[in-house]
Amino acid sequence: xxxxxxxxxxxxxxxxxxxxxxxxxxxxxxxxxxxxxxxxxxxxxxxxxxxxxxxxxxxxxxxxxxxxxxxxxxxxxxxxxxxxxxxxxxxxxxxxxxxxxxxxxxxxxxxxxxxxxxxxxxxxxxxxxxxxxxxxxxxxxxxxxxxxxxxxxxxxxxxxxxxxxxxxxxxxxxxxxxxxxxxxxxxxxxxxxxxxxxxxxxxxxxxxxxxxxxxxxxxxxxxxxxxxxxxxxxxxxxxxxxxxxxxxxxxxxxxxxxxxxxxxxxxxxxxxxxxxxxxxxxxxxxxxxxxxxxxxxxxxxxxxxxxxxxxxxxxxxxxxxxxxxxxxxxxxxxxxxxxxxxxxxxxxxxxxxxxxxxxxxxxxxxxxxxxxxxxxxxxxxxxxxxxxxxxxxxxxxxxxxxxxxxxxxxxxxxxxxxxxxxxxxxxxxxxxxxxxxxxxxxxxxxxxxxxxxxxxxxxxxxxxxxxxxxxxxxxxxxxxxxxxxxxxxxxxxxxxxxxxxxxxxxxxxxxxxxxxxxxxxxxxxxxxxxxxxxxxxxxxxxxxxxxxxxxxxxxxxx
Amino acid sequence: xxxxxxxxxxxxxxxxxxxxxxxxxxxxxxxxxxxxxxxxxxxxxxxxxxxxxxxxxxxxxxxxxxxxxxxxxxxxxxxxxxxxxxxxxxxxxxxxxxxxxxxxxxxxxxxxxxxxxxxxxxxxxxxxxxx
Numbered sequence: 001x002x003x004x005x006x007x008x009x010x011x012x013x014x015x016x017x018x019x020x021x022x023x024x025x026x027x028x029x030x031x032x033x034x035x036x037x038x039x040x041x042x043x044x045x046x047x048x049x050x051x052x053x054x055x056x057x058x059x060x061x062x063x064x065x066x067x068x069x070x071x072x073x074x075x076x077x078x079x080x081x082x083x084x085x086x087x088x089x090x091x092x093x094x095x096x097x098x099x100x101x102x103x104x105x106x107x108x109x110x111x112x113x114x115x116x117x118x119x120x121x122x123x124x125x126x127x128x129x130x131x132x133x134x135x136x137x138x139x140x141x142x143x144x145x146x147x148x149x150x151x152x153x154x155x156x157x158x159x160x161x162x163x164x165x166x167x168x169x170x171x172x173x174x175x176x177x178x179x180x181x182x183x184x185x186x187x188x189x190x191x192x193x194x195x196x197x198x199x200x201x202x203x204x205x206x207x208x209x210x211x212x213x214x215x216x217x218x219x220x221x222x223x224x225x226x227x228x229x230x231x232x233x234x235x236x237x238x239x240x241x242x243x244x245x246x247x248x249x250x251x252x253x254x255x256x257x258x259x260x261x262x263x264x265x266x267x268x269x270x271x272x273x274x275x276x277x278x279x280x281x282x283x284x285x286x287x288x289x290x291x292x293x294x295x296x297x298x299x300x301x302x303x304x305x306x307x308x309x310x311x312x313x314x315x316x317x318x319x320x321x322x323x324x325x326x327x328x329x330x331x332x333x334x335x336x337x338x339x340x341x342x343x344x345x346x347x348x349x350x351x352x353x354x355x356x357x358x359x360x361x362x363x364x365x366x367x368x369x370x371x372x373x374x375x376x377x378x379x380x381x382x383x384x385x386x387x388x389x390x391x392x393x394x395x396x397x398x399x400x401x402x403x404x405x406x407x408x409x410x411x412x413x414x415x416x417x418x419x420x421x422x423x424x425x426x427x428x429x430x431x432x433x434x435x436x437x438x439x440x441x442x443x444x445x446x447x448x449x450x451x452x453x454x455x456x457x458x459x460x461x462x463x464x465x466x467x468x469x470x471x472x473x474x475x476x477x478x479x480x481x482x483x484x485x486x487x488x489x490x491x492x493x494x495x496x497x498x499x500x501x502x503x504x505x506x507x508x509x510x511x512x513x514x515x516x517x518x519x520x521x522x523x524x525x526x527x528x529x530x531x532x533x534x535x536x537x538x539x540x541x542x543x544x545x546x547x548x549x550x551x552x553x554x555x556x557x558x
Numbered sequence: 559x560x561x562x563x564x565x566x567x568x569x570x571x572x573x574x575x576x577x578x579x580x581x582x583x584x585x586x587x588x589x590x591x592x593x594x595x596x597x598x599x600x601x602x603x604x605x606x607x608x609x610x611x612x613x614x615x616x617x618x619x620x621x622x623x624x625x626x627x628x629x630x631x632x633x634x635x636x637x638x639x640x641x642x643x644x645x646x647x648x649x650x651x652x653x654x655x656x657x658x659x660x661x662x663x664x665x666x667x668x669x670x671x672x673x674x675x676x677x678x679x680x681x682x683x684x685x686x687x688x689x
Contacts, residue, residue, distance in 0.1 A: 118572035118623055130572060131572075132625075132628055133625035137623055138623050206575075246575075248577050337672070338672040372652065373654050374624070447584075451580075454676065458675050468675075477655070480654050480656075554598060556595055556596070558580050558593070
């Protein structure tokens, strides 16, 4: 981007600058010996054109909305349409969660995001012994289509887009959503939304797996295929770096491991006979936003550029939509402190800026009290307002990718991309992401980074305000949201009622059909949909699949 | 004690967030203890059985799902039933302060909430483990 003779002038003045600063440092040393990013990378005191001399504007950055999408996936980004403000919510019963969704929509939320409780995520009905104490705790309990009907009561499914954080049983919950829409008179081809459906990161970091790798990958490709025909506006997967980062990875690992998972899904779908441009446009991604503003912005830009190259060069995609990486962001739960929780509002504001300056398509902002409990209504409103302030008052949405060309941000973008490429190569050498997970390679790398970070905090090399410095004596916080154990009892009663009231012969028939299809190779989705419509429960459907597919055995890595 | 302190680190319930459990496991190991990590999704019965079988001095559980009020007292109860109350039973995770007294009452010896330095947990174990 720069002329040769001008660069050598800069080199000379940089030498001069270094001399002056080093003299200065003899007298007055800097605050620390090493300045490190949020991910622990050393940061130089100054970045100049010399750090980005290899950048060719058209090749490395290009125009927003076109290859390699470094500057964003839409030509005019937020000038056209703001990101979707999508608050992840769900707790207790479908009735309670339905109320929260309606409140969020009234307050200006532009998309729904459903949190399911752990039994639902792992395919157990609320009356299963392993569900004891967990029903309705971290999300809403859904046992059957009945609950789903209540969850979306009065919410027109042709008007909202809905994201569902569901993985191992994603097909079942998607089928329930399609069935609810049908009852509202909305056909599947009008539905917009996302299922997370990303099993690999469950094995790596999040833990709500059910089936072994191979049948899990089949279920995912079945969903890709089914949706490409029946639910064409649906994002069939949200390939997630969020949980990898929460588990303690660095920013580069977040990009590297997530895109390696993405490669595995694309390979599986191609192997199953799908054409890349038939399903790749509906792949979406999900990243974290931590506190190091510039590192995070660089991370999103690097991820976009790298994915575009992978899709074009490795998989021969032709459709530009297959190459453009669209992503949801959530602010980093692990960055929040239980101490002085109001400080978290400021952290979330910085993280919001990072996500927006990095070009996110949708955003969930965490609430200040999430290191303590589920968020209260007041906290959720502040979190949503944080997005609205950034959108309407900060001015950062006025122009596309405003930090492009920054010597620091561009050089960091290059660096993160290069490190991510190395991780992907290593994973390729190990035989791909599923194999690298079985070997424990990815988990170990993340854990090493997590432990290093913890030690930096404990040695005060890393200051966390209110936690290891600037502490105060605090009152115990009150008014935290609590989910009563009666929620579990009520769900159990509802299940008894359901099983007594439905046509159990029809249920059994669809489950027998489903079993046959699971044992064969036909697409499972139409059969899951049939079962769901007879009010077969999530647990019953999943049990059939457990019987045929078996269960995943975790490799325990410290 | 003439052998290193043996600790069972465990994740009760369905919660899959094990960064905390693993960080603690490494920190205890670095402090010279022998650490066994059970992995995810352990029932109270599995945890207590493993603790007895492995002859551990400490059970350290991590739970972030909000099910602590059900699962931790159950572990304490099973330890009593098995006559293994001398195993030091501690917990950590996203646990509201107001829930702690009840957990302590049920037999959990200490609860470590977010932001606790690992050194504090190490010190607690060293000072309170059966001698």
